[in-house]
Amino acid sequence: METTQREREPEPKYWHLRTLLSKALDTEFSVGEILPNERELAARFGVARATLRQALEQLELEGRLQRRRGVGTTVAPPRVGVDLSPSQHSWPGWSGDPWTATAAAPAPPPPAVARLLDVRAGEPVEVIHRTLMTHGQPVATEQLYVPGSGEPRLPAAEGPERARWLLRRLQETDASGQDRTVELGAAGAEAARRLERLPGSPVLLVTTRYFAAGRTAAVSVATYRADTCRLTFADQPALTALTS
Amino acid sequence: METTQREREPEPKYWHLRTLLSKALDTEFSVGEILPNERELAARFGVARATLRQALEQLELEGRLQRRRGVGTTVAPPRVGVDLSPSQHSWPGWSGDPWTATAAAPAPPPPAVARLLDVRAGEPVEVIHRTLMTHGQPVATEQLYVPGSGEPRLPAAEGPERARWLLRRLQETDASGQDRTVELGAAGAEAARRLERLPGSPVLLVTTRYFAAGRTAAVSVATYRADTCRLTFADQPALTALTS
DNA sequence: GAGTGGTCTAGACCACCGG
DNA sequence: CGGTGGTCTAGACCACTCA
Numbered sequence: 001m002e003t004t005q006r007e008r009e010p011e012p013k014y015w016h017l018r019t020l021l022s023k024a025l026d027t028e029f030s031v032g033e034i035l036p037n038e039r040e041l042a043a044r045f046g047v048a049r050a051t052l053r054q055a056l057e058q059l060e061l062e063g064r065l066q067r068r069r070g071v072g073t074t075v076a077p078p079r080v081g082v083d084l085s086p087s088q089h090s091w092p093g094w095s096g097d098p099w100t101a102t103a104a105a106p107a108p109p110p111p112a113v114a115r116l117l118d119v120r121a122g123e124p125v126e127v128i129h130r131t132l133m134t135h136g137q138p139v140a141t142e143q144l145y146v147p148g149s150g151e152p153r154l155p156a157a158e159g160p161e162r163a164r165w166l167l168r169r170l171q172e173t174d175a176s177g178q179d180r181t182v183e184l185g186a187a188g189a190e191a192a193r194r195l196e197r198l199p200g201s202p203v204l205l206v207t208t209r210y211f212a213a214g215r216t217a218a219v220s221v222a223t224y225r226a227d228t229c230r231l232t233f234a235d236q237p238a239l240t241a242l243t244s
Numbered sequence: 245m246e247t248t249q250r251e252r253e254p255e256p257k258y259w260h261l262r263t264l265l266s267k268a269l270d271t272e273f274s275v276g277e278i279l280p281n282e283r284e285l286a287a288r289f290g291v292a293r294a295t296l297r298q299a300l301e302q303l304e305l306e307g308r309l310q311r312r313r314g315v316g317t318t319v320a321p322p323r324v325g326v327d328l329s330p331s332q333h334s335w336p337g338w339s340g341d342p343w344t345a346t347a348a349a350p351a352p353p354p355p356a357v358a359r360l361l362d363v364r365a366g367e368p369v370e371v372i373h374r375t376l377m378t379h380g381q382p383v384a385t386e387q388l389y390v391p392g393s394g395e396p397r398l399p400a401a402e403g404p405e406r407a408r409w410l411l412r413r414l415q416e417t418d419a420s421g422q423d424r425t426v427e428l429g430a431a432g433a434e435a436a437r438r439l440e441r442l443p444g445s446p447v448l449l450v451t452t453r454y455f456a457a458g459r460t461a462a463v464s465v466a467t468y469r470a471d472t473c474r475l476t477f478a479d480q481p482a483l484t485a486l487t488s
Numbered sequence: 489g490a491g492t493g494g495t496c497t498a499g500a501c502c503a504c505c506g507g
Numbered sequence: 508c509g510g511t512g513g514t515c516t517a518g519a520c521c522a523c524t525c526a
Binding site: 254281282283297300311312313314315316317442 | 512513
């Protein structure tokens with residue numbers, strides 16, 4: 001008999017389950033529909049609940065399912081696309097900006113941000129908190145760090161009006177470019193609360209540097225729900241035409 | 245006695261552990277160092293191994309740890325940045341392209357890709373497989389789908405030379421732009437093997453459409469290890485200067 | 489209060505790596 | 508071979524939502 005090397009390495013059960021469920025979702029369920037509960041599903045497939053949960057976690061990670069404690073597991077709608085194309089007109093606070101500012105106050109930024117802003121560690125900067133909603137669901141929270149808060153006309157109250165004042169001032173600066181990084185992260189306690197997720201949920205961490213007059217005018221750290229979001233980046237056809 | 249509403253909602257144990265370990269990593273460990281094994285750590289913190297593992301999973305997700313079966317858990321180096329800025333010169337196969345092609349063969353693309361390419365479902369297209377390495381580690385795999393394989397001079401062998409021939413032809417087309425989306429995914433069996441990860445590992449799924457002459461000339465689906473990669477997107481200063 | 493998903497336990501066995 | 512992380516089990520209890 002020929003020994004077929006690299007024979008059937010047994011597939012983990014949770015992975016096989018994931019595949020089964022994935023197919024079932026494609027054919028037998030529609031968006032928003034509620035699945036049977038975990039104990040029921042585990043029994044039906046003849047596995048422990050923990051194993052079933054491992055499969056569900058996978059599918060949630062892929063944006064196929066949505067689980068809510070006390071409610072149940074539902075079939076998730078397709079991910080929403082969020083445009084992150086760089087553009088002169090998309091600085092925070094531009095007219096048409098879908099973000100809503102919730103608060104602003106001076107505070108020392110985390111070390112990593114301080115480095116990007118080129119300010120001393122511990123040095124306070126203005127921190128603007130914003131949220132992005134789509135379809136009535138929160139999909140992202142952001143902290144915008146803006147140095148140079150020593151303005152006399154700045155509103156004393158630490159609320160939305162202070163945030164709007166700072167954003168208006170940002171709009172007046174002479175934008176010269178931006179810079180983004182995207183990486184996987186885990187939602188901290190604060191972000192988790194604002195995104196209506198549990199601490200540790202996977203999120204996409206988008207760090208943006210805004211440049212003006214050769215300096216870093218602001219740094220944004222945005223936290224997107226990884227389960228419900230798809231980030232999109234497009235070339236501007238108008239610009240590409242110019243380069244020929 | 246005053247009842248402080250919204251008192252201490254007890255933090256999950258695994259989350260608290262994550263915080264403890266995170267601090268320990270910052271202060272008491274250096275990159276590459278091996279941590280005590282899971283049973284040892286669990287005992288030391290007085291929790292079940294499963295709980296300890298939940299904390300380690302978090303830290304691995306955040307790119308702080310690296311776990312390898314049969315070896316141990318080590319402190320991960322900082323994530324490597326991968327530049328994904330759109331540019332005329334960065335079409336697959338450009339001179340200096342860090343990707344290495346491993347194979348090429350005609351095959352029908354997955355339905356989602358067929359839609360992007362605007363070809364009939366089931367219609368075969370050329371599929372080029374490539375891998376991206378940095379520091380001797382695989383960080384991404386890619387499938388490049390190129391329609392219009394009915395070329396007479398195309399090498400018959402389904403290997404690297406066929407891939408290189410197709411990439412050379414791609415370079416000759418008149419590039420007019422590109423389009424990207426980034427989302428979270430789970431590594432399939434194939435991708436997991438090539439990235440030296442387990443099936444279901446979190447990955448960043450980058451889908452790129454390449455446009456030429458008003459049509460979609462190619463679609464790339466790239467799978468990046470989410471634990472070791474940071475995607476970067478930069479403005480081209482040259483272009484931004486033109487728009488003023 | 490009934491029912492959901494989330495956390496946690498204590499244990500077993502397996503697949504893989506290295507000496 | 509011994510030691511590592513990966514999988515799986517069967518059970519308990521908790522936090523949350525909604526009728």
